Amino acid sequence: MADEPVRIPIETQLDLHAFAPRDIPSVVHAYIDAAAAAGLREVRLIHGRGRGVQRGIVQAALDQHPRVVEFWDDAGAHLGATFARLDSEDSELR
Numbered sequence: 001m002a003d004e005p006v007r008i009p010i011e012t013q014l015d016l017h018a019f020a021p022r023d024i025p026s027v028v029h030a031y032i033d034a035a036a037a038a039g040l041r042e043v044r045l046i047h048g049r050g051r052g053v054q055r056g057i058v059q060a061a062l063d064q065h066p067r068v069v070e071f072w073d074d075a076g077a078h079l080g081a082t083f084a085r086l087d088s089e090d091s092e093l094r
Helices: 021-037 053-064
Strands: 013-015 042-046 068-073 081-086
Touching: 013 021, 021 042, 021 053, 021 081, 053 068, 053 081
Parallel strands: 013 042
Antiparallel strands: 042 081, 068 081
16 A cells, blocks of 8 residues: 555665655654664765755755754765764764
């Protein structure tokens, strides 16, 4: 069914090409929550290059997430990606 949640394997990298732009903020937030809970401290989100629309959506979602300490463009990514550093699960939220 289309309304069932998508299971995202928790790895250090998430490719967002398969997601519609309207779904990306919620996917990014769910992924960051799960990554932090799994103990990951740095993740890479692949959003593509193009005109930067997806990049803007991803980075806006990262900017709003309390577990994201900082994020930056992956300068060497040919696919277009952003790295995010996460706060530890037991740290005080910003």
